[in-house]
Amino acid sequence: MEPVIHPAFNAADPQAPRAVELPKAYRLLNHGPTVLVSSAYAGHANVMAAAWNAGLDFTPAKVMVVIDKGTWTRELVEASGRFALNVPARQIARQTRAVGTTSGRDAPGNDKYAQYGLSHFRGAVLDLPLVAGCVAWLECRVIPEPHNERAHDLFIGEAIAAWADPRVFSDGHWHFEGHDDLRTLHYVAGGSFLTIGDEIQVDISE
Amino acid sequence: MEPVIHPAFNAADPQAPRAVELPKAYRLLNHGPTVLVSSAYAGHANVMAAAWNAGLDFTPAKVMVVIDKGTWTRELVEASGRFALNVPARQIARQTRAVGTTSGRDAPGNDKYAQYGLSHFRGAVLDLPLVAGCVAWLECRVIPEPHNERAHDLFIGEAIAAWADPRVFSDGHWHFEGHDDLRTLHYVAGGSFLTIGDEIQVDISE
Numbered sequence: 113m114e115p116v117i118h119p120a121f122n123a124a125d126p127q128a129p130r131a132v133e134l135p136k137a138y139r140l141l142n143h144g145p146t147v148l149v150s151s152a153y154a155g156h157a158n159v160m161a162a163a164w165n166a167g168l169d170f171t172p173a174k175v176m177v178v179i180d181k182g183t184w185t186r187e188l189v190e191a192s193g194r195f196a197l198n199v200p201a202r203q204i205a206r207q208t209r210a211v212g213t214t215s216g217r218d219a220p221g222n223d224k225y226a227q228y229g230l231s232h233f234r235g236a237v238l239d240l241p242l243v244a245g246c247v248a249w250l251e252c253r254v255i256p257e258p259h260n261e262r263a264h265d266l267f268i269g270e271a272i273a274a275w276a277d278p279r280v281f282s283d284g285h286w287h288f289e290g291h292d293d294l295r296t297l298h299y300v301a302g303g304s305f306l307t308i309g310d311e312i313q314v315d316i317s318e
Numbered sequence: 319m320e321p322v323i324h325p326a327f328n329a330a331d332p333q334a335p336r337a338v339e340l341p342k343a344y345r346l347l348n349h350g351p352t353v354l355v356s357s358a359y360a361g362h363a364n365v366m367a368a369a370w371n372a373g374l375d376f377t378p379a380k381v382m383v384v385i386d387k388g389t390w391t392r393e394l395v396e397a398s399g400r401f402a403l404n405v406p407a408r409q410i411a412r413q414t415r416a417v418g419t420t421s422g423r424d425a426p427g428n429d430k431y432a433q434y435g436l437s438h439f440r441g442a443v444l445d446l447p448l449v450a451g452c453v454a455w456l457e458c459r460v461i462p463e464p465h466n467e468r469a470h471d472l473f474i475g476e477a478i479a480a481w482a483d484p485r486v487f488s489d490g491h492w493h494f495e496g497h498d499d500l501r502t503l504h505y506v507a508g509g510s511f512l513t514i515g516d517e518i519q520v521d522i523s524e
Binding site: 136139146168169174205268298300303312 | 342344345348349350351352369370371372373374375380382384408411412414415416419465466470472474490491492494501504505506507508509510511512513514515516517518519520521522
């Protein structure tokens, strides 16, 4: 059965995001990419970068991400009870770095997307702004954990829908060969990112 | 000032692990590698793989990692209050996969290291078995969080010491060029790993 195509896209578009089965959604984060956290509340939309994220459970599909107290994202996520994790690719490395260094509170019209030339499309389930130019997207509902949020800035979410760019993720696996611009970004510090490399298949059955 | 050389190594060895300043220890995990969690208690030493890990704070240097209830590692970590996160490289991909699929409870003599031909050296601070063939090591003391441990299998630790292989990490940055065997491993599923690729420097000051 062909995967469902994201409703914001033309069904004939071979690059349109395809649905990822939720028990396999952790695979979008399992290799440790830096993500963009996108959020929306009361007519505002925002986006920030976050390297401190990971899977947390398979079923239901849970994820975790650190969102600092000082951020506008934090305010929007707390007010709305939802966030999306977007997995950016090399083609938007500059924007990924930029949205990780400034606040939407300081952006013209509070619009970081416009400020840095990023666009977004509407998430299929939770009405979140999903970031164009990314290669995977998880729409998440916050599972309230007051201690973790307060003590560690740690947010836990349940992924309600997940999507991936079929050029580099299909049948539950990443395949970046031939798509250098779509390789995921893995932040280190000081503007230095590592891009993801190639696959190795490790067989231990012999 | 030259970084401190790990006391288990000969000071003249150019490959000997060097100390990483603790406020920069997060950089060893920031790019999202799969780690090996090593543990020790009452004469036993064990090791397992864990893709679900991330940084959590800079100072003190905190990390988080998911350790399933069923594992022997969990038992040793709970009994001892400490664990090490070891960052494995391509040169031990086969062993990384192997220790991620079986339990030390089932290993001959309960020794997964011997079972899979891995060796370890003694951590400088917390007397933990650090895994040879890795490229970075964090010696961590558990910060007890009963709710996270019970509800999410999530362990939070403070890194008390951190080390890296100077061939691929120095001055706070990774540099894998020319060292393909030392590239970090990023697990997806089903024996498929992605290896880390090359660095891009993103300047947004223009």
